[in-house]
Each structure stands twice: as structure tokens, then as C-alpha cells.
Amino acid sequence: MSSRVRKFLKSTMAVTAASCIFASSAWSAGQVNLLTWEGYADDSFIKQFEKDSGCDVSATYVGSNDDFAPKLAGGGGVYDMISPSIDTTKIMIEAGFVEAVDLSKVARFNEVYEKFRTAEGINHDGKVYGVPFSWGSIPFMYRTDKISEADAPTSLKVLWDPKYKGKISLWDDKSSIYVAARVAGNQNIFELNDAELEAAKQKLIEQKPLVRKYWSTAGELVDLFAGGEVWISNTWGGYQSNLLAEKNIPVKEFIPEEGAEGWMDSWMIVKGTANTECVYKFINMAISEHGQCGMSNYNGYSSSNPVAAKKCMSAEQFTKLHQDDPDYLDSLLLWVNLGARLEHYTNIWNAVKAAN
Amino acid sequence: MKLQTRKRIATLGVLSPPVLWALIFLFIPYLIMFTYSFYLKKFPTFEPAFQFGNYAQLVTDAQYYQVLFRTAKISIMVGLFSVLLGYPFAYFLVFKIKSDRVRAMLYMAVIVPLWVSYLLRAYTWKTILGSEGILNSFLVWSGILDAPTDIFLYNQFSMVVTLTYIYVPFIVMPAYASLEKIPRSLIEASKDLGVRPLRTFWSITLPLSSPGIAAGMTIAFCLTFGDFIAPALVGGPNGFMIANVLTSQFGAALNWPLGAALSIVTLLIVLTIISLSDTLQRSGKLELE
Numbered sequence: 001m002s003s004r005v006r007k008f009l010k011s012t013m014a015v016t017a018a019s020c021i022f023a024s025s026a027w028s029a030g031q032v033n034l035l036t037w038e039g040y041a042d043d044s045f046i047k048q049f050e051k052d053s054g055c056d057v058s059a060t061y062v063g064s065n066d067d068f069a070p071k072l073a074g075g076g077g078v079y080d081m082i083s084p085s086i087d088t089t090k091i092m093i094e095a096g097f098v099e100a101v102d103l104s105k106v107a108r109f110n111e112v113y114e115k116f117r118t119a120e121g122i123n124h125d126g127k128v129y130g131v132p133f134s135w136g137s138i139p140f141m142y143r144t145d146k147i148s149e150a151d152a153p154t155s156l157k158v159l160w161d162p163k164y165k166g167k168i169s170l171w172d173d174k175s176s177i178y179v180a181a182r183v184a185g186n187q188n189i190f191e192l193n194d195a196e197l198e199a200a201k202q203k204l205i206e207q208k209p210l211v212r213k214y215w216s217t218a219g220e221l222v223d224l225f226a227g228g229e230v231w232i233s234n235t236w237g238g239y240q241s242n243l244l245a246e247k248n249i250p251v252k253e254f255i256p257e258e259g260a261e262g263w264m265d266s267w268m269i270v271k272g273t274a275n276t277e278c279v280y281k282f283i284n285m286a287i288s289e290h291g292q293c294g295m296s297n298y299n300g301y302s303s304s305n306p307v308a309a310k311k312c313m314s315a316e317q318f319t320k321l322h323q324d325d326p327d328y329l330d331s332l333l334l335w336v337n338l339g340a341r342l343e344h345y346t347n348i349w350n351a352v353k354a355a356n
Numbered sequence: 357m358k359l360q361t362r363k364r365i366a367t368l369g370v371l372s373p374p375v376l377w378a379l380i381f382l383f384i385p386y387l388i389m390f391t392y393s394f395y396l397k398k399f400p401t402f403e404p405a406f407q408f409g410n411y412a413q414l415v416t417d418a419q420y421y422q423v424l425f426r427t428a429k430i431s432i433m434v435g436l437f438s439v440l441l442g443y444p445f446a447y448f449l450v451f452k453i454k455s456d457r458v459r460a461m462l463y464m465a466v467i468v469p470l471w472v473s474y475l476l477r478a479y480t481w482k483t484i485l486g487s488e489g490i491l492n493s494f495l496v497w498s499g500i501l502d503a504p505t506d507i508f509l510y511n512q513f514s515m516v517v518t519l520t521y522i523y524v525p526f527i528v529m530p531a532y533a534s535l536e537k538i539p540r541s542l543i544e545a546s547k548d549l550g551v552r553p554l555r556t557f558w559s560i561t562l563p564l565s566s567p568g569i570a571a572g573m574t575i576a577f578c579l580t581f582g583d584f585i586a587p588a589l590v591g592g593p594n595g596f597m598i599a600n601v602l603t604s605q606f607g608a609a610l611n612w613p614l615g616a617a618l619s620i621v622t623l624l625i626v627l628t629i630i631s632l633s634d635t636l637q638r639s640g641k642l643e644l645e
Contacts, residue, residue: 064608066607066608066609066610067607067608069400069401069610070606070607070608070610073401073610073612091400094400095400095401166506208593208594211592211593212506212510212592212593213510213592213593214593216588227486227487227488227489228486228487228488228504229486229487229506229509229510339399340399342399342400343397343399343609343610343611346604346608346609347609350419350601350604350609351417351418351419353593353596353600354419354420354422354423354596354601355419355422356422356426356594
């Protein structure tokens with residue numbers, strides 16, 4: 001009897017396995033699946049790409065750079081491309097989640113800012129693993145109809161001001177630790193030792209009674225501001241403020257005295273993708289005028305390809321987005337790979353959320 | 357073929373799909389999870405090992421039992437409030453409503469929300485409880501409040517309200533079933549012997565329907581214990597529950613070994629509650645016989 005059971009088990013497994021393989025191979029023609037940020041697959045410029053290239057674009061959104069690795073570690077060949085920031089790219093390479101970019105297929109790669117192209121985070125063993133797409137800052141944003149001009153915040157200290165109790169929000173990300181370290185006067189935010197992390201944790205726990213909610217997606221922050229729940233928070237510079245402006249919610253971004261973080265996102269190719277053709281079509285579109293201005297217009301972020309940006313942007317927009325001055329990025333605290341320290345940062349942030 | 361052999365084949369034929377299902381989708385995954393709980397976190401992912409470090413971390417780092425206590429507190433509150441709302445309703449349906457049609461209608465009214473997505477129902481509470489939500493608008497309009505208050509949303513109160521709303525039907529169903537089964541003759545006999553209604557309720561109706569209450573409360577408790585949507589949607593900075601820690605360990609922290617260890621602990625807690633409730637339900641049944 002037991003051999004019969006075994007046989008049955010075997011044949012069931014074979015059928016299951018066969019149907020899985022069949023399903024995944026039937027899925028591969030003419031499409032590209034993105035694991036990316038909200039706004040990077042917006043119809044305003046992706047629709048046209050789909051029409052021109054014949055590649056269907058589908059996107060899954062992340063709310064934090066720490067969401068990329070777990071989604072890819074799950075395996076399964078679901079995603080073809082990812083767009084992590086420069087602090088996370090190296091982790092993707094080292095974990096073996098991504099493959100090198102064949103630069104012979106990316107004609108305009110050399111138009112990208114040199115400091116981005118040669119960034120340590122996307123270069124590994126003499127190969128390039130990412131194509132820079134966009135960059136910007138993590139400024140703060142407040143509602144100008146709730147916080148008057150006279151009270152206009154200039155410092156991160158405002159996030160600990162009891163006056164705004166229940167109207168403060170922070171990104172549900174390790175970025176909040178960077179904020180807490182800076183407000184304590186520490187600018188060396190990417191190399192915090194255990195004692196400094198503990199101090200940041202205490203600072204954030206102290207802030208908890210003032211916090212309305214930690215936001216985890218761009219859309220959530222927009223809803224919190226639009227619904228009058230939150231008056232001040234950090235934000236993805238240019239993006240949520242644009243979306244709120246469309247809803248006629250008056251908000252203003254500012255770079256605090258303690259500085260703001262900077263970031264740069266790159267497109268990376270997931271190892272073993274079956275949609276190579278569409279992947280390269282997408283990359284080439286991304287750094288062309290169409291992709292660069294599509295992204296800058298919708299997201300409000302700066303472009304990585306100044307040649308393309310110059311052609312498709314107005315002179316005013318070009319200057320406003322610091323396209324003539326990529327060194328502006330150096331004035332920001334550009335995110336760096338935390339390496340093995342990452343888990344301490346994550347753990348501290350979890351401890352803050354867990355605390356009573 | 358002997359009759360017995362044939363019988364055996366038939367039994368096996370009927371039983372093998374569910375057994376197989378349980379094996380592939382329940383026991384093997386539990387086993388995998390159990391194995392992972394001994395693995396070692398090693399940047400950027402983790403590697404196979406056999407060590408108890410993950411369990412040790414759960415005990416030594418205060419954040420885990422802080423969250424476990426909070427989760428238990430909220431689950432107990434949700435279970436309790438669901439019973440306080442659901443049980444009287446079921447009682448009312450069984451004993452006070454005379455028309456079968458009205459009873460069926462009221463019963464359906466409670467059950468119907470279950471057809472609507474949980475996510476949608478939780479989201480709806482945001483629009484009710486928010487600073488510019490329906491409740492605040494009403495309170496300001498009626499003059500009860502001068503300005504909208506933010507005490508309704510993004511805290512443990514809103515989580516308990518949302519979850520209670522969601523789990524009340526799970527109390528009404530088993531409570532209704534157990535109340536309906538109580539022989540009316542018992543209640544009439546009590547009445548005939550001159551016992552007051554309240555006393556009858558305490559010594560007959562309540563004990564006999566306790567299995568239903570226990571079943572419903574267990575469902576509400578256990579489902580709340582594993583909930584991560586309500587904290588994300590209507591919970592505030594103090595709304596982090598155990599399932600949120602789990603999603604974080606399997607997600608952002610990429611520490612599956614620790615997540616697996618925490619899952620095992622959570623599983624044990626829930627299994628303990630279920631077996632306790634099972635004992636209670638059994639004792640209730642015995643009394644009826």
C-alpha cells in the first residue's frame with residue numbers, strides 16, 4: 001500500500017512541477033516586470049514605450065530600499081528589473097541577485113554623469129551592474145496653510161516640538177535613524193556605532209508620542225497630508241509635493257539646517273531574466289529624452305543623463321533640478337551601503353517601532 | 357479481492373487527497389520553518405546552521421516580548437468586545453425575535469459584511485475615524501466639539517474598533533448555534549420552579565452556550581493575534597504587532613531565521629490558546645448530556 005502512496009505522490013509532484021514550468025515559460029514573450037518605486041512606471045511615459053517597443057510593462061512597488069532583497073530572495077523569476085538606490089546596489093550585486101549590464105547594448109550610457117557611471121555602488125570586478133536613472137534628496141515638507149510663514153521650520157528640531165504633537169510623520173525606513181542622529185548633532189550618519197545607534201533609538205522613542213503615523217508608501221504620505229492628519233514629514237523630494245499640489249494641498253519642501261540625505265537610483269537587471277530584449281529596450285528608453293523627462297516631469301526628480309535632459313527640459317526646469325550642477329549632490333548626505341551594519345540599523349528601527 | 361482490502365483502498369482513496377494536501381501545504385512547510393529557525397543570519401542573507409541564537413535573541417531583546425504583550429493585550433480586548441457585542445445579539449435573535457423571517461434577515465445582516473474584502477472594511481474605518489472623517493465632521497457639526505480631534509485614528513483604539521467590527525460575525529455564528537441548541541424545556545422548567553430570568557440565564561443559558569462563546573472568542577483572539585493589516589492601516593506608531601515584526605523579519609530585515617523562530621513561538625502560543633478553548637468547549641458539552 002505504501003508504495004502505491006509513494007507512486008501517487010510522485011506522479012502528483014511531477015504534474016505540479018510540469019505545470020509550473022509550463023506556466024513560467026508561457027509568460028516570457030514581450031514583457032518586462034519591474035520591482036520599483038511608485039512613479040517609475042507611470043502611464044504618462046510608459047504607455048508610449050509599450051506602444052513603441054511592443055513590451056508590456058508591469059510593476060510591483062517597494063516602499064523602502066530594504067524591500068528589494070527579500071522580494072528577490074524569495075526566488076521565482078518574477079521580476080526582470082529593479083531600481084534600488086545607491087546604498088543598496090552593492091548588496092544586490094554581492095548577493096548575486098543581478099547580472100552585469102552589457103554596455104554594448106546601451107548606446108547612450110556614456111552620456112550619463114561620469115560621477116554616477118563610475119560610482120562604486122554599481123561597478124564591481126570591472127563590470128557595470130546598473131544604469132543610473134534619477135537622483136535627488138530627502139527633504140522635509142510641511143503644509144503651509146497649517147504652519148505659518150513666521151513659523152516656517154528650518155531645523156529638524158521641529159520634529160520634536162510638542163507644538164506639533166500628532167501632526168508629525170516619518171518615513172518607515174532606516175532613514176529615520178539618520179534623522180535622529182543628525183538632530184543630535186551627528187553628521188556621520190552612515191557609520192554610527194552601537195552607542196550612537198542606541199542614542200538615536202532613544203531619541204526616536206522620545207518622539208513617538210508626537211508622531212501620528214510612520215508612512216510606508218508614497219501614496220500613504222500623500223493621503224496623510226491630504227486628509228489633514230499630518231503637517232510635517234520627510235519626503236521623496238519633488239514627488240509627493242507634486243502629487244499634493246495636484247490636489248491643491250499647499251505644501252512646501254525645505255532642506256533642514258542639519259542637512260538632507262541624497263540618493264541616486266539605478267536600473268539593474270535581475271539575474272536569469274528571460275526578457276532580455278525588452279529589458280534593454282527599457283533601459284535605453286529610461287536614459288533617453290523620453291524616459292528622463294518622463295520621470296522628471298512626473299516624479300520631480302533630477303535626471304541622470306544631462307544630454308537628454310538638456311534637450312527635453314526647459315532651461316528653468318534644467319536649473320531647478322540642478323542638472324547643470326551635479327555637485328549639488330555632494331552637499332547632500334549621499335546614501336551609502338551600510339554593509340554588515342545594515343542589520344543593526346534595521347534592528348534599531350524595529351526596536352523603536354516595538355517600544356511602548 | 358477481499359472485502360477488507362477493498363475497504364482499505366476505498367478509505368485510502370477518500371483520505372489521500374486531504375492527507376496529501378495537509379502534508380504538502382501544512383506539515384512540510386512547518387518543518388521547513390522549524391529548520392530555518394536554527395539557521396544563522398549572515399549578511400546579506402543567511403546560511404544553514406544548527407544553533408539556538410535566534411531563540412536566545414527573542415528572549416534577551418526586549419522588543420520581542422514587548423510586542424508579544426501588546427499583541428496579546430489587543431487580541432484579548434478584541435475577543436472580549438466582540439463577545440460583549442456579538443453574544444447579546446445572538447441571544448436576542450434566538451430568544452426574543454418571534455418571526456423566523458426577521459431572525460433570518462438580522463442574522464444575514466451580521467454575516468453579509470464577511471463578503472466584503474477585509475482590506476476594504478478596514479480602510480473604511482479610516483474615513484470614519486480620521487481627523488477630517490465622518491465622526492469628526494459630525495461632532496463638529498453638532499457642536500459637541502469645537503475642532504476635530506485626532507484621538508480616534510492611528511492608535512490602539514482604532515485598531516480595537518476595526519478588529520472588533522471585523523470579528524463580531526465570528527462570535528454571532530457559533531453563539532447563535534449554541535444558543536439555538538439549548539432545549540427550551542430546560543428554561544421553562546427553571547421558570548416553573550420560580551427561578552428569576554437573570555438567575556436562569558446565569559445557571560442555564562450561559563453555561564450551556566459557553567462552548568459557542570469560547571469558539572467565537574478563540575477565532576477572534578487568534579485571528580487578531582496574527583493580524584498585520586489593521587496596524588498598517590489604522591494603527592499608529594504604537595500599533596506594531598507580532599505579525600508586523602514577522603513581515604519585517606521576512607522582509608526588510610531579511611532575517612528569515614529570526615522570523616522563523618518567532619513564527620514557531622507565535623504558533624505555540626496560538627496552539628495553546630486553541631487547546632485551552634477546546635477543553636472548555638468539551639466541558640460545556642458534557643454538561644448538556
